[in-house]
Structures are given as structure tokens and as C-alpha cells.
Amino acid sequence: MTLLLKYPYIFAIIPFAIVIVIAYFLDAFPKSSVLKKFLDLIAEKDLGKLMIKAGLTNTSVVSYQILRVGLAFMVILILFVFGGIGKDDIILAVGIWLAMYKLLYVFLLIKERNRINKLNQELPYCIKAVSYLCYLYPVNNAFEKSIDYVPEVFKYDIETLVKDIDEDPLTFAPYKKWIDRYEGKLTLLDGCLRNLYRMSSSTSKEQDKHLANLNSSLSAETRRVRKAKNDSINSTITWLGMIPVLLLATMLIVLIVVVVGAL
Amino acid sequence: MDKYRNVLIIQAVLIFVAISVILFVIYSEKKQKKKIVKRRNIYSNFPLRSLVTIFAASLGVTLFLNSVENNTITSVMVFSLLMFLLPYALLNNQERLLREAIFDDVILYCQNMAMLLKQSHNAYSSLKKVQEDLQTSLADDVAALIAALDNGREATIESMAIIEKNYPYTCIQNLDVIILHMQFEHANINDSLIMLLQEDIDALEKDVRDNKIKRRILRIQYIFITAACFVTYWFFIKQIRPSFADGFEKEIFKVGNAVYILSTLVSLFFVDRYFNSTTTKE
Numbered sequence: 001m002t003l004l005l006k007y008p009y010i011f012a013i014i015p016f017a018i019v020i021v022i023a024y025f026l027d028a029f030p031k032s033s034v035l036k037k038f039l040d041l042i043a044e045k046d047l048g049k050l051m052i053k054a055g056l057t058n059t060s061v062v063s064y065q066i067l068r069v070g071l072a073f074m075v076i077l078i079l080f081v082f083g084g085i086g087k088d089d090i091i092l093a094v095g096i097w098l099a100m101y102k103l104l105y106v107f108l109l110i111k112e113r114n115r116i117n118k119l120n121q122e123l124p125y126c127i128k129a130v131s132y133l134c135y136l137y138p139v140n141n142a143f144e145k146s147i148d149y150v151p152e153v154f155k156y157d158i159e160t161l162v163k164d165i166d167e168d169p170l171t172f173a174p175y176k177k178w179i180d181r182y183e184g185k186l187t188l189l190d191g192c193l194r195n196l197y198r199m200s201s202s203t204s205k206e207q208d209k210h211l212a213n214l215n216s217s218l219s220a221e222t223r224r225v226r227k228a229k230n231d232s233i234n235s236t237i238t239w240l241g242m243i244p245v246l247l248l249a250t251m252l253i254v255l256i257v258v259v260v261g262a263l
Numbered sequence: 264m265d266k267y268r269n270v271l272i273i274q275a276v277l278i279f280v281a282i283s284v285i286l287f288v289i290y291s292e293k294k295q296k297k298k299i300v301k302r303r304n305i306y307s308n309f310p311l312r313s314l315v316t317i318f319a320a321s322l323g324v325t326l327f328l329n330s331v332e333n334n335t336i337t338s339v340m341v342f343s344l345l346m347f348l349l350p351y352a353l354l355n356n357q358e359r360l361l362r363e364a365i366f367d368d369v370i371l372y373c374q375n376m377a378m379l380l381k382q383s384h385n386a387y388s389s390l391k392k393v394q395e396d397l398q399t400s401l402a403d404d405v406a407a408l409i410a411a412l413d414n415g416r417e418a419t420i421e422s423m424a425i426i427e428k429n430y431p432y433t434c435i436q437n438l439d440v441i442i443l444h445m446q447f448e449h450a451n452i453n454d455s456l457i458m459l460l461q462e463d464i465d466a467l468e469k470d471v472r473d474n475k476i477k478r479r480i481l482r483i484q485y486i487f488i489t490a491a492c493f494v495t496y497w498f499f500i501k502q503i504r505p506s507f508a509d510g511f512e513k514e515i516f517k518v519g520n521a522v523y524i525l526s527t528l529v530s531l532f533f534v535d536r537y538f539n540s541t542t543t544k545e
Contacts (some may be wrong), residue, residue: 128433128463129436132459132460135455148420149436208455211455212455219462219463222433222463226467230477230544233478233541234474234477234478234481237478237538240485240530240534240537241481241484243527244485244488244489244492244527244530245488247526247527247530248492248495248523251496251519251522251523252496252499255499255503256503258516
């Protein structure tokens with residue numbers, strides 16, 4: 001009650017928050033809305049799935065949660081001991097605890113995004129290896145023979161695809177399974193797999209046309225990926241070029257301050 | 264007294280940082296397994312003339328900086344750091360030149376192989392012809408591949424894996440796919456596949472060459488910016504030096520100069536190293 005008297009605006013926020021929570025669980029918000037993404041961040045749906053997507057396959061959800069809670073408490077403890085936070089700053093302490101707790105969730109989101117970026121960079125090389133073999137073998141055999149040549153991150157996907165095609169060689173379902181595994185986040189995958197599926201069920205003349213289309217888009221994508229990597233290296237060198245200027249500016253400011261202080 | 268103690272502590276920290284940088288460079292050089300230029304004893308890689316040049320350059324820079332900051336400790340640190348870093352910088356430069364030569368050989372190998380495979384449809388004879396034109400270590404690896412072709416599929420795959428590891432370019436991997444299937448599975452390689460390979464090789468060569476030029480320009484810009492910053496700093500220090508009375512302010516002044524000089528030299532070395540290691544990456 002003392003808390004509510006100290007912070008009266010809580011009276012206004014609570015009913016508003018209740019309405020938003022009910023609307024969120026009834027899926028009332030559009031998927032692409034910022035509010036929905038913010039509420040997903042708070043609700044932390046499917047933490048286990050996110051950990052796997054981020055590459056933390058050897059860590060359990062429980063141990064990761066213990067790590068998050070423990071780290072957040074440690075930060076609060078340090079702030080209480082050294083940072084001057086007192087018993088009166090309970091709201092601030094809770095806020096900092098929540099922020100630290102969420103930081104490790106945001107870390108998982110960033111790791112997942114980096115992993116998807118890396119997969120998007122490797123995918124053209126993977127499909128290129130398959131397309132080279134499509135000149136020599138039928139599509140289904142080309143997938144099987146490409147296992148030794150594709151990047152390591154896609155070996156499992158190719159092996160699974162080969163097994164699924166063996167079980168169901170005529171439909172698009174095996175290819176769709178691979179696309180769905182990445183939830184449409186690999187931008188090139190859908191188009192390439194559709195092209196390869198069409199090739200598997202067309203005449204040799206049509207196959208040449210599909211192969212030409214496929215390789216044209218793969219070459220463009222490979223060049224784009226290479227350009228992005230090189231631009232990143234070039235911009236790193238450009239930023240590093242600022243180091244002597246920053247050092248000079250810092251030293252001059254420090255010396256001017258000392259000189260002015262001495263005067 | 265406390266202020267002087269703090270200045271001494273800062274100087275000690277600077278010496279510690281300089282030694283840590285040297286140890287880090289030694290450690291990272293040893294950790295890197297793939298070295299084109301051997302570096303058992305760093306100075307043994309250079310003839311006497313180069314060593315004299317390194318000594319003279321280190322001494323020259325130290326004397327120039329000594330005119331900015333007349334401090335024995337700083338001068339000794341700068342001289343030691345330069346005598347240590349300059350040979351590594353020169354070796355990194357040599358490695359870069361070698362890597363560029365190797366990349367040229369890789370492109371030559373892939374282009375000639377594509378052309379010869381199109382004409383002869385025989386991987387073995389094409390490899391033998393192409394091997395004669397290669398200049399760098401790729402020639403030896405291709406010779407090993409030719410020998411492996413006689414020993415069967417497994418030996419060939421092993422030899423190809425070594426080549427793909429030493430020369431991590433996708434055109435090499437794609438060419439290996441074609442050679443393997445042509446030699447052991449008697450696959451009928453049609454001209455469209457060879458043309459596709461040739462287009463990929465041309466695209467790779469163009470991209471790497473464009474980036475080589477861009478990065479050289481960036482490197483020259485970086486060196487000029489650093490030199491300009493040094494000269495600007497030198498002029499500024501000359502002007503404000505009389506404003507510092509003897510005592511604590513002068514000590515701060517000396518420490519500040521030492522920090523600036525050492526950090527700029529170290530950052531110059533690491534940026535140059537980064538540049539040298541990325542010129543011919545795909």
C-alpha cells in the first residue's frame with residue numbers, strides 16, 4: 001500500500017497492462033507489430049526451441065534459467081554493495097534485475113540471428129554444389145552425391161532430404177520439410193528447392209532451362225554474399241583507420257585540460 | 264607524493280602493456296598453424312642488409328619521437344617495440360605477396376583446367392599440362408594429385424581434400440567435383456558445366472582483384488593518416504611543452520606522450536597485420 005501511495009501512477013498502468021496481456025494471449029495483435037514483438041520478448045515463448053536455434057544444444061533450459069537468475073542477482077548485489085542502491089530504491093533494483101534477466105534472452109535472439117545470417121551466406125555454395133552434380137546425374141542422385149561437397153552446416157539437411165525423397169520421391173513434401181525447418185528464414189532456399197523439384201520431374205530440354213535459371217540466381221547470390229563479406233572487411237579497415245585520429249583527439253583534449261588546469 | 268606514485272604506476276602499466284603485446288604477438292604467431300614463411304627465429308628470415316635497415320628505421324623513429332618526448336623509458340620501449348614488431352610486419356607483408364601469387368596461380372590453374380577439360384575431356388592429361396605452368400606451392404600439390412589419380416579414388420579424394428584445405432576457394436572445390444567424376448565415374452561432362460565453372464572463376468577473380476585494390480588504397484590512407492597524426496601531435500606538443508611546469512604536470516605530460524606513441528605504433532602494426540591477412544580471401 002505504501003508502494004502504491006509512493007508511486008500512484010501504478011493505479012493507471014495496472015488495468016492497462018491487464019488488457020494488453022489478455023489481448024496478447026488471445027492473439028489479437030498483428031504478427032508484424034512492434035508491440036507483439038515486444039510482448040513476445042517479455043513472454044519468452046519456446047525458450048528451449050530458441051536455445052536450439054541459437055546453437056546451444058548442449059545446455060538445458062533449466063540450467064540456462066538458473067544462470068540468468070543468478071547473474072541478475074549478482075549484478076543487484078554488486079550494485080547494493082558498491083553502487084549505493086538502498087532499500088528505498090526497490091523499483092529501480094527490480095527494473096535492473098529484469099533488464100539483466102532479459103539481456104541473456106536478447107543474447108539468444110542475437111545468436112539465432114547470427115546463425116541464420118551465416119546459413120544464408122553458406123546456402124548458395126551448398127546449392128551450387130548440388131547444381132554442378134545435376135549436370136552429371138538426375139536430381140535425386142545429385143543430392144545424394146553432394147553430401148561430401150556441401151558446407152558442414154547443411155550436411156544433416158541434405159542427408160535428411162535424401163532419406164525423405166527415398167520415401168516419397170514424387171511430391172514436393174521432402175523439400176517443404178527442409179524449408180519449414182528454417183521457418184522461411186533462408187531467403188534463397190524456397191526458390192532453389194522449387195527449381196530443383198521442377199527439374200526432377202521434367203524433360204532434359206526443360207532441365208537445361210531450369211538449371212540455367214538456377215545457376216544464374218545462384219551466381220548472383222554468391223557474388224552478393226562475397227560482396228557483403230568484403231564490404232564488412234573494408235569497413236573494418238576504414239573504422240580502424242579512425243584509431244590514430246581518435247587517439248590524437250583524446251590526447252589533445254587531455255593535454256589541453258591539464259594545461260588549462262595548470263594555468 | 265601520491266600523484267608521483269600514480270604516475271609511476273601508470274609508467275609500470277605501460278611497460279606491462281608493451282610486454283603483453285610482445286608476448287601476445289609471439290603467442291598468436293605460434294598458434295597460427297598455416298604459415299607460408301617459416302619463423303623459427305624471427306631475425307633469421309632476413310639477410311644482414313634488411314636487419315640493418317630495420318635497426319636504422321627503429322633508431323630513426325625513436326630519435327624523432329625523442330625530440331617530442333625526451334624520456335629514456337619511453338625511448339627504450341619504443342625502440343624495443345619497433346625492433347620486435349618491424350620484422351613481423353615485414354614478414355606479414357612477404358606472406359601477403361606470396362598469398363597474392365598463390366591466388367594468381369589458383370586462377371590460372373582453374374581457368375586452364377576448364378579450357379583443357381572442354382577440349383580433351385581427359386582429367387589426367389589436363390592436370391599434367393597445367394602443372395607445368397604453375398609457379399608456387401600449388402604446383403607440388405597438383406603433382407601429388409596427379410600421382411594420387413594413379414592410386415585410385417580414395418587417394419585422389421585425400422589429395423583433393425589437402426588442396427581444398429590449402430587453397431580454400433570454391434572454384435577449386437567445383438573443379439575437384441568435375442575431375443573426380445570424369446576420372447572415376449566416366450561421367451559425360453557437357454560444355455554448359457565447363458562454361459558455368461569458367462563464369463564462376465571469372466567472377467571470383469574480378470571480385471578478389473577489385474577488393475585487393477580497394478584494400479591497398481585503404482592501407483595507404485591509414486598509413487598517411489597515422490603519419491599526419493604523429494606530425495600534428497609533434498607540432499602541438501612543441502607549442503604547449505613550455506606551459507608545463509616541472510613536477511607533476513610534466514610527469515603527466517611524459518606519460519601521456521608515451522601512451523599516445525605506443526598505442527599508435529601498436530595499432531598500426533595490428534591494422535597492417537589485419538590488412539595483410541585478408542587481401543585474397545574469397
